[in-house]
Amino acid sequence: CARSRVQVRWIRALYSNFTEFTADQERLISQSQHGGGRRFDYVEGFVVAAEGLINNWRSSFFSPQNPVKLSSLKHHTGVLYCLEVTKNYDDSTAATVDQEVDALLGDLNFLPGTVFTTDLAYVDFLDRVHTAELKLRGKGMWEVPHPWLNLFVPASRIADFDRGVFRGILGSRTSGGPILIYPMNKHKWDPRSSVVTPDEEVFYLVAFLRSALPGAPQSLEALARQNREILDFCAEAGIGARQYLPNHKSQPEWEAHFGEERWARFAGLKAQFDPRAMLATGQGIFPPPALLSDF
DSSP, rough: EEEOEEEEEEEEEEEEEEHHHHHHHHHHHHTTSSSSOOOOSSEEEEEEEGSTTTSSSGGGGGSSTTOOGGGGGOOOEEEEEEEEEEEEETTHHHHHHHHHHHHHHHHHOTTOOOOEEEEEEEHHTTTTTHHHHHHHTTTTTTSSSSOEEEEEEEEGHHHHHHHIIIIIITTOOOOSSEEEEEEGGGGOOTTTOOOOOOSSSSEEEHHHHHHHHOOOOHHHHHHHOOOOEEEHHHHTTTTOOSSOOOOOOOOOHHHHHHHHHHHHHHHHHHHHHHOOSOOOGGOSOOOOOOTTTOO
16 A cells, blocks of 8 residues: 655634743643643744745745735834744644644734644654755855854743843844744663753743855854853843753863762763863863874
């Protein structure tokens, strides 16, 4: 018999209220902890300036098959938040996917009239970033500096982060690229890894995935300064954010990043498995090894 085709119902919905946006995201990831019951298969989100929605890097999603009533958003200024979810289905469940999606969306608090959907093959959904890459390469917009900043923010302080960063430091300024935001469950992370996460069960990934394009309003230097401003705000406000894939310049900074207990474990593993400090020398976590006389 023919193999059943796996498809994806890809859905986006807009919010103007950050509290409702994060409450819905956290409710959705709590559903993913249980094997049974209705749930979405993928939960993410991003931040976008309301006035830049049509020209946003992802705005093409909102137009081809969706005669979107973006005019209904004209009274919204500043920041909007977009929930992004998917539901997988195949030939055996295609007849019920509409009903299941409607039931799941019925529990959410997005802005009325701002649900946009598209259907595509599961493989195409997985390959969506590569597709975007090819488009950017075709425009000569791929091989440019990318001053990215990835943060883990405790759920208890994500509203403060929104006020201070999304609606404060960034405000109406051009972001220079997508800003992702979505919550995760700490217990799903392997504590044996070297990644450092906040000391709360739920924390958010906030990823500033910017590009310094030639002639753009924000240069590489300006975006790097803005990243520093965001980090300084988090430190001064006691947000408790942790960098993912950090770029610290000295061992004391790395020690502060890990914290006393995790640093002791990390340094112990380094001494045990790489006593000559020959690996990962470019990250500056440990002092470079002395020249070996037997070589």
